[in-house]
Amino acid sequence: MISIVLTFxxxxxxxxxxxxxxxxxxxxxxxxxxxxxxxxxxxxxNDLSVIAHLMGVGRGADLLLYIWVVVSFLAIVALMLRLRAxxxxxxxxxxxxxxxxxxxxxxHRNSAHEPKAP
Amino acid sequence: MTDTCNTWVVIPAFNxxxxxxxxxxxxxxxxxxxxxVDDGSVDDTGAQARAAGASIIVHPINLGQGAAxxxxxxFALRQGARWLVTLDADGQHDPADACAMLAFAREHALDVxxxxxxxxxxEGMTTSRRLLxxxxxxxxxxxxxxxLTDAHNGLRVLSxxxxxxxxxRQNRMAHASEIIDIxxxxxxxxxxxxxxxxxxxxxxxxxxxxxxxxxIVVDLLLGRLGK
Numbered sequence: 189m190i191s192i193v194l195t196f197x198x199x200x201x202x203x204x205x206x207x208x209x210x211x212x213x214x215x216x217x218x219x220x221x222x223x224x225x226x227x228x229x230x231x232x233x234n235d236l237s238v239i240a241h242l243m244g245v246g247r248g249a250d251l252l253l254y255i256w257v258v259v260s261f262l263a264i265v266a267l268m269l270r271l272r273a274x275x276x277x278x279x280x281x282x283x284x285x286x287x288x289x290x291x292x293x294x295x296h297r298n299s300a301h302e303p304k305a306p
Numbered sequence: 307m308t309d310t311c312n313t314w315v316v317i318p319a320f321n322x323x324x325x326x327x328x329x330x331x332x333x334x335x336x337x338x339x340x341x342x343v344d345d346g347s348v349d350d351t352g353a354q355a356r357a358a359g360a361s362i363i364v365h366p367i368n369l370g371q372g373a374a375x376x377x378x379x380x381f382a383l384r385q386g387a388r389w390l391v392t393l394d395a396d397g398q399h400d401p402a403d404a405c406a407m408l409a410f411a412r413e414h415a416l417d418v419x420x421x422x423x424x425x426x427x428x429e430g431m432t433t434s435r436r437l438l439x440x441x442x443x444x445x446x447x448x449x450x451x452x453x454l455t456d457a458h459n460g461l462r463v464l465s466x467x468x469x470x471x472x473x474x475r476q477n478r479m480a481h482a483s484e485i486i487d488i489x490x491x492x493x494x495x496x497x498x499x500x501x502x503x504x505x506x507x508x509x510x511x512x513x514x515x516x517x518x519x520x521x522i523v524v525d526l527l528l529g530r531l532g533k
Contacts, residue, residue, distance in 0.1 A: 269532045279477055282366050283377045286343075290363040290381055 194230040198223045215266070222259070312389060313408060314339040314382035317360070318374030319395035323349040325508060329397050330358035336401040337391065341381055343374040351395075372481025376474040383469055390469050394460040396509040403501040407463045410499055417468035417494035418485075420454065421461030426500030432510070438519055449526065450486045454498060458482040461501055468494050479518060480525035 205220030229236045229248070236248030245251040315337045319326055326342065333340050340360040344352035346368035356362045363381055365374065375392060382390050389408060393399040403421060411419040423431075443457040458479070464472070471492045476484040489496050 265528075265531070268528055272528055272532050275477065276475060278367075279369050279373050282369060283373070283380070286363050286365050286377055287381055287384075290341075290361065291384060294361060294385065 191230045195227055198226040198230065202227070310337045310339075310389075310405070310408065312387060313337055313391060314341060314385060314387040314389075315391045315393065315404070316375060316378030316382055317342045317355075317393060317395050318345055318371045318378060319343065319347065319351050319355065320345040320368060320371070320374070321347045321349050321351060322395040323347070323351045323354050325397050326351050326395055327354045327358040329395055330355050330360045332397075333393070333401045333404075334359050336405050339382075339385070339387070341378050342395070343378040343381075345369060345371070345374040370477035370481075371479060372474045372484070373477040375481060376472075379464075379469045379472070383466060387469075388466050390464045390466070392460060392462045392464070394509075396506075396512045398503050398505060398509040399461045400502050400504070403461060403499075404463065407461070407499045407501070410497070411463045411465070414497060415495065416463075416497055417465050418489055418496040419463040420456070420496060420498050421459045421501035422454070422456035422498040423459060423501060423503040424455045425498055426502050428503045428505065430505035430510075431503070432505070435505070435510075438516065442519060442522075445523070446483050446486055450483065450490050452486050452490045454486070456498065457486075459501070459503070468492075476525055476529055478521065478525055480522045480529065483522065483526055484529070 202220050202223035205216045205218075205223055208216030208219060210216070229252075233248060236251065240246065240248045240251035243251060245254065315333050317326075317329065317333070317340065319342050322329075330340055330342065342352070342355035342360040342362055344355065344362060344364045346365045352362050352364050361381075363377055365377065378392075379390055389411070391404045391408065393401075393404060399421070403426075407419045407421060410416070439457055443454065446457045447453055460482070462485070468489075471494070472485060472488050474481045474484055488494075
């Protein structure tokens with residue numbers, strides 16, 4: 189039962205990853221790959237335990253938890269970098285607006301102080 | 307008396323209505339041109355600074371001190387500045403120090419002159435603030451390779467050449483470390499200069515906290531990852 193539910197959820201994630209590849213190839217690819225591997229292990233959980241044993245981890249569920257922690261950390265860093273890039277774009281736009289207004293005002297003030305031709 | 311007619315003083319300000327008029331008037335006593343960058347304040351910082359005689363640039367949203375500094379420097383350069391002075395809006399810097407630094411920078415043909423409270427003196431600095439600054443200095447020395455006596459001092463003199471080469475990407479308080487990194491990378495000629503910092507209850511309330519210092523470290527790390 190749980191395998192069917194997981195397959196539906198991970199299948200949706202796989203589809204989202206494929207769609208996301210057009211705009212974010214790396215994130216979309218990683219998401220699709222993770223979902224596909226997840227579907228495989230949902231149906232063959234013993235294989236995960238075999239890999240866990242090979243890596244010196246007691247249970248497949250423990251290995252999954254460790255991987256989850258690492259992936260989450262990398263995802264947070266990637267998101268923070270994305271936010272930073274967006275903030276830089278906002279900064280450029282806000283600065284452009286602020287400077288345009290200030291320079292227009294300075295120009296207006298300077299021309300008001302210039303002596304008029306007789 | 308140092309000729310300051312081609313010098314612009316850049317003051318980033320965020321919610322500084324209680325102090326900005328006094329700071330602008332003090333600076334205008336020594337310098338002809340002052341630009342205050344109102345970084346999206348919700349009080350009347352901009353209006354107060356304008357009334358006191360400064361040119362005003364208003365950020366439509368709050369971006370951070372580093373972003374405000376970059377905006378002010380770009381404005382000053384477009385107005386034909388040959389020298390730029392940066393100082394804080396909370397009144398902790400003395401305009402007389404800025405004048406002396408400007409004369410020193412000209413005399414020694416420097417690109418950058420950095421104020422140092424530890425070469426000069428401080429009034430009212432707490433032990434915790436001193437410790438925080440020493441830790442920041444150690445971190446900065448390790449990451450930039452530049453040996454200084456002070457970190458995160460907002461009083462600086464820059465030549466126009468140096469200001470053109472400084473493109474701050476750190477919007478918030480990490481810009482002070484970024485400037486040191488740029489000085490090292492661009493091989494700008496720099497010296498430190500003794501200055502006086504006056505801590506008041508107002509400036510202490512506005513100053514950095516330990517959490518702010520942690521934010522600076524995170525911002526610097528992200529800045530390096532995001533290059």
